[in-house]
Amino acid sequence: MDAIFGISLTSIMLSLIALVAIIFLLLAVIMWRNPLLVRIGLRNVVRRKVQTTLIVIGLMLSTLIISAAFATGDTVGYSITNDLFNQLEEVDFVIVGSGAAGGVIAKQLAVAGFSVVVLEQGPRIEAHEFRHDEYETFWGGSYSNQPSTQPQSFKAGPDAPVEPGGGTFATGMNGVGYHRLVGGGSVMFTSNYWRFKPIDFMERSVLGAIPGTGLEDWPITYEELEPYYTQAEWDLGVSGEPGPFDPYRSRPYPLPPLPVKSSGVLFERGARALGLNPQVAPMCIISEPYKGRSACQHCGYCAGFGCEHRSKSSTLFTTIPDAEATGRCEIRADSYVSQIAMNPQGRTTGVLYFDADRVEHLQRARAVIVCANGAETPRLLLNSHTSRFPDGLANSSGHVGKYLMFNGNAGTNGVFERPLNEWKSVMVTRMIWDYYDSDPARGFYGGGGIDARFWGGYPIFFGLGDYLPPGSPMWGREFRRLLSHNYSRTMNADVHTTSLPVETNRIEIDPDLVDDWGLPCFRVTYKDHPDDLAMLAFLAQVATDIMDEAGAIETWKPYMCASSVLARTQPDVLSPQTIRLSMRRWLRWAISGVPKNALGRSLRNTVSSGCGAKASWIS
Ligand SMILES: Cc1cc2nc3c(=O)[nH]c(=O)nc-3n(C[C@H](O)[C@H](O)[C@H](O)COP(=O)(O)OP(=O)(O)OC[C@H]3O[C@@H](n4cnc5c(N)ncnc54)[C@H](O)[C@@H]3O)c2cc1C
Numbered sequence: 001m002d003a004i005f006g007i008s009l010t011s012i013m014l015s016l017i018a019l020v021a022i023i024f025l026l027l028a029v030i031m032w033r034n035p036l037l038v039r040i041g042l043r044n045v046v047r048r049k050v051q052t053t054l055i056v057i058g059l060m061l062s063t064l065i066i067s068a069a070f071a072t073g074d075t076v077g078y079s080i081t082n083d084l085f086n087q088l089e090e091v092d093f094v095i096v097g098s099g100a101a102g103g104v105i106a107k108q109l110a111v112a113g114f115s116v117v118v119l120e121q122g123p124r125i126e127a128h129e130f131r132h133d134e135y136e137t138f139w140g141g142s143y144s145n146q147p148s149t150q151p152q153s154f155k156a157g158p159d160a161p162v163e164p165g166g167g168t169f170a171t172g173m174n175g176v177g178y179h180r181l182v183g184g185g186s187v188m189f190t191s192n193y194w195r196f197k198p199i200d201f202m203e204r205s206v207l208g209a210i211p212g213t214g215l216e217d218w219p220i221t222y223e224e225l226e227p228y229y230t231q232a233e234w235d236l237g238v239s240g241e242p243g244p245f246d247p248y249r250s251r252p253y254p255l256p257p258l259p260v261k262s263s264g265v266l267f268e269r270g271a272r273a274l275g276l277n278p279q280v281a282p283m284c285i286i287s288e289p290y291k292g293r294s295a296c297q298h299c300g301y302c303a304g305f306g307c308e309h310r311s312k313s314s315t316l317f318t319t320i321p322d323a324e325a326t327g328r329c330e331i332r333a334d335s336y337v338s339q340i341a342m343n344p345q346g347r348t349t350g351v352l353y354f355d356a357d358r359v360e361h362l363q364r365a366r367a368v369i370v371c372a373n374g375a376e377t378p379r380l381l382l383n384s385h386t387s388r389f390p391d392g393l394a395n396s397s398g399h400v401g402k403y404l405m406f407n408g409n410a411g412t413n414g415v416f417e418r419p420l421n422e423w424k425s426v427m428v429t430r431m432i433w434d435y436y437d438s439d440p441a442r443g444f445y446g447g448g449g450i451d452a453r454f455w456g457g458y459p460i461f462f463g464l465g466d467y468l469p470p471g472s473p474m475w476g477r478e479f480r481r482l483l484s485h486n487y488s489r490t491m492n493a494d495v496h497t498t499s500l501p502v503e504t505n506r507i508e509i510d511p512d513l514v515d516d517w518g519l520p521c522f523r524v525t526y527k528d529h530p531d532d533l534a535m536l537a538f539l540a541q542v543a544t545d546i547m548d549e550a551g552a553i554e555t556w557k558p559y560m561c562a563s564s565v566l567a568r569t570q571p572d573v574l575s576p577q578t579i580r581l582s583m584r585r586w587l588r589w590a591i592s593g594v595p596k597n598a599l600g601r602s603l604r605n606t607v608s609s610g611c612g613a614k615a616s617w618i619s
């Protein structure tokens with residue numbers, strides 16, 4: 001038995017010793033020239049001796065308590081809250097962040113017999129609470145990091161001026177956005193579930209150095225990682241079928257492919273006409289009932305939304321409940337970690353975090369695992385600096401936050417003669433990997449894939465985004481006719497490319513910016529390597545060729561956006577162009593009947609769709 005009523009025996013012992021110390025010191029004070037003691041004849045010399053002894057014992061006991069508190073990591077003044085564990089009880093692991101990474105590790109550790117507390121800054125949302133509310137999701141930024149409470153700053157290169165970093169994807173969202181709820185990005189993601197290929201782990205050895213970059217091999221190989229890929233696919237539930245360029249897999253996909261969509265059929269036709277090899281897109285969505293969850297209901301509100309049917313295999317519906325079922329894992333939502341706590345010996349003792357009422361607590365743990373994504377992980381490590389680790393934790397290399405990489409994104413939109421009804425079902429069903437590997441013959445580094453989808457499949461998004469062909473009227477009868485005709489006839493081929501590791505591209509702490517909790521915020525510095533832009537342009541042209549061969553009556557390239565240069569052209573500040581653009585869009589809203597109260601918010605965001613380093617989802 002090491003606890004009584006959830007309070008550890010160490011804490012009880014420390015409290016008792018503190019009480020005795022206080023009693024001894026109080027007695028010493030009482031004896032100080034006490035007239036009663038003088039009257040009963042206690043001689044001054046005896047009284048002083050007793051008094052000195054009491055003070056010495058009291059001070060010794062106090063020193064003992066302070067040292068014990070330091071050694072065990074207890075910090076005076078933090079309150080106790082508890083569900084499964086309380087903070088004074090030292091758990092084996094604290095995990096910061098419950099997303100794609102944290103949710104998986106929680107299960108592995110809990111199943112292996114360890115006690116685990118997962119601290120997640122966002123709320124826990126149950127399946128029945130997810131809504132198909134486009135406005136709230138994309139413009140309100142629900143369940144995302146918010147510029148109003150957690151701002152960030154941006155530099156378009158090491159020598160560029162510092163700019164505000166928010167409000168590009170939608171008014172309510174930060175430039176570098178991520179999902180902020182139990183399950184993290186895995187709840188809302190598109191669900192493409194690509195594996196890396198063996199070449200990804202040894203590109204430096206195969207291709208050599210690339211000037212201006214820190215390209216290195218991974219310290220592990222694909223073969224070493226393969227069993228874990230397989231376990232993840234079976235734990236979560238992934239639907240697919242191996243394609244011609246797939247790496248070796250030790251087990252088949254756990255579920256058959258999802259039904260092909262119109263975009264997939266047309267994409268396949270166009271790609272084959274070019275001599276390419278289209279394949280089934282592996283998706284982290286279940287095509288058949290699996291482990292107590294129902295198959296995808298093809299509701300159409302998929303990428304960017306939570307799945308009320310629990311068919312999207314997010315950690316929220318898979319590994320997290322599995323971890324909790326062990327009775328050894330507690331998911332503590334609304335818990336924002338501010339610092340990793342360290343003892344004087346340089347060992348972690350747990351983490352400090354704010355609860356929903358912004359009261360600070362210490363959760364004690366033997367080890368801390370930080371799974372707070374590509375932006376918040378370096379921020380937390382850098383903010384946890386101590387006199388012993390002045391440059392932040394785990395940063396003896398000085399590399400924390402550096403070599404930031406985003407995946408490049410470009411695409412081609414196309415309108416077809418007949419309805420495709422792409423607003424149904426999941427986002428992606430077909431893709432190509434023909435250009436995945438880097439090919440020196442192209443004259444630049446890089447590789448990637450293209451998938452068939454329709455990002456504009458949500459009606460408000462379609463009406464306000466760049467989903468009508470260039471030159472289309474922005475209001476009036478023809479605008480309405482185009483909206484109604486094209487909505488069901490448009491699709492896009494979406495390009496995803498590599499991003500090179502450049503040392504000056506980084507997450508660092510902004511010296512002047514603090515969030516609502518008083519914690520220093522992060523700053524993003526990003527400028528593309530020229531090869532990244534060349535690769536994007538190359539694959540964007542392939543995407544256009546595929547759409548043309550598929551029979552599109554009109555194609556256009558609306559975005560190509562890994563670049564901070566492109567990001568700077570985003571209409572996220574009230575420049576004259578932004579205001580003109582916003583006014584045109586406001587007219588669209590006015591005419592197409594979107595609620596007017598959205599106007600004020602629409603002024604700071606119009607067309608951008610998560611493109612550019614300044615408006616990126618962190619992966
Ligand atoms: C719209 C969208 C579509 C995507 N589509 C795909 C796709 O098709 N395929 C693909 O492979 N990837 C996709 N991604 C990317 C993918 O979601 C991320 O790569 C993945 O979720 C990253 O996992 P993670 O665990 O590192 O971080 P996250 O999933 O972001 O989880 C981190 C968690 O930590 C929490 N956190 C952060 N800081 C703290 C703190 N201080 N205290 C407590 N909690 C904290 C966050 O709130 C968050 O819940 C997509 C992302 C988005 C947003």
Ligand code: SF4
Pocket residue numbers: 285296297298299300301302303305306307308309310311312425426
């Ligand atoms: S399309 Fe399928 S997986 Fe996606 S949210 Fe709807 S039901 Fe869930």
